[in-house]
Amino acid sequence: MKKAALLLVITISNFIHAQNAFEANFSDTNRPSNKSFYVTFTDDKNNIDSIPIVILKGENTGPVFTMVSGVHGYEYPPIIAAQELLQELETDKLTGTLIILPMANPSAFFGRTPFLNPTDDVNLNRTFPGSKSGSITEQIANFISNEIIAKTDVFLDIHGGDANEDLFPFACYYNNTDNPKETAMAKKLAEASGFSHVVSYSYNLKKTEPAKYAFKQAVQDGKIALSLESGKLGQVQTEAVDLIKTGVYNMLSEMNMYNSEIKSTTDFKNITEQSYLKSEYQGIFTSDFKAGDTVTEGEIIGHIKDIFGVTLTVLKAPNTGIILYKIGTPPVNKDETVICIGYRIK
Ligand SMILES: [Zn+2]
Structure with a gap:
């Protein structure tokens, strides 16, 4: 009983610590700034996981754009693209705030596990909105939902073909007719991404239903949200990495958040059924x-x-x-x- 109580205190204090690390860095009003830090999660089985977060702030305030890679740890091009972007992005070209999660599921990445976090055998991209007191994966989902998405204007979740998946690259969004303004903007960003195909998914999620998927959670929460899919078969294809980076630069340009040389291709096709x-x-x-x-x-x-x-x-x-x-x-x-x-x- 005593041990359980102590563990509960540790668990709660770690969660508060996690929230505070993000809160403190996000709410710091110094600009421009570039901060990298970890947010740590522990569960009642003494598992620990830390996810890296970077917050870039331009001198002038503006929209908050979040990009997430590595929700699936075996999808490498999104993770490599995030890593390269972190080395390239300059705060003096930025207006507004960029929140970057370059690896949302480190245990899956280092454990070389497709789909699941090996710590709890849970698929992060089926777990949203997650749970504050659940397993590690459930806590990560809860943190992304309640801390990251809550402070975000545009939420971009980047995936690719997992270890066993052959995939044709595309940008995608939910055709949520309840929020026409956000949906139109998600469509506009997807079409500006430079990807040759833009896929729209139907959306009929009720407010009370679990969204399961990260960017569907953001849609349910009334945000502008979309996803990129690029890369396949658990390998790093240079062209898949470059396509993701181009997509991010193009979207930031479309948002008037970043001055970059990269220009959109306007030659794309819409795919409305699957x-x-x-x-x-x-x-x-x-x-x-x-x-x-x-x-x-x-x-x-x-x-x-x-x-x-x-x-x-x-x-x-x-x-x-x-x-x-x-x-x-x-x-x-x-x-x-x-x-x-x-x-x-x-
Ligand atoms: Zn994925």
């Missing part, structure tokens, strides 16, 4: 298609075989469209999304 083909089996997946390929409705796009090589099912494209992402390695489990096709492309 279909997801799920596997009914556990097995071995084969496909001749890659992310970015165009498929026609009914076309055979892959096979799932059992471990003896016997075909369990032939997979056919549910729509005519472009493969946004797919499983890029052989293992497949029951109910997993094998392929996502974007359609209604304009």
Whole structure:
């Protein structure tokens, strides 16, 4: 009992410490400034995790733009892009405030774990809004929701294909008709990103439902929020890193927050519908298609075989469209999304 009480005190004090570190740095009125620090979380099993945060402030006040990388620790191009941006960004070119989380899930990164934080086996990007007293991942989600998003005007969450995912790069936002002003701005930023394809997801989340995803949480909280997807298969592709960096510079320019040389490409396409083909089996997946390929409705796009090589099912494209992402390695489990096709492309 005593031990539990002591642990509770430690847990609470650590959380207060975590809040204070961010609060203190964010509310400091000195400008321009560049601050790097950690926010530490501990759970009731004595697990500890610290996430790095950078706050850049330009001389003049303006919007608060947050960018988050590494919610999934095996998605490397977003993490490398954030690292390079931190070395490049200059506060004297900045108006307003940039909050950068270059690695939101360090245990997953250093543990080399796709999707999950190995500390608690929880997927951070299914956990929002999180819990103040929960496991490490739940606490990180709670901190991002209640501290970071709460102080943010624009929230950008950067992902890519995880260890097993082949992915075609795109910018995306939720078509939330309840907040037309924020949705229009998210669309505008996505279209200014320089990405060749802009995906809009339908949004019908109730106010009381858990958002699960980081940038969906920001949408639910009434913020301008969007995501970039770039990179694949658990590797660092230089062009994927550069695309993310260009996207960030373009969005900051669009917000009149940063003077940069980089210019947007205006040649992009909107994708307003998506279909997801799920596997009914556990097995071995084969496909001749890659992310970015165009498929026609009914076309055979892959096979799932059992471990003896016997075909369990032939997979056919549910729509005519472009493969946004797919499983890029052989293992497949029951109910997993094998392929996502974007359609209604304009
Ligand atoms: Zn991800």
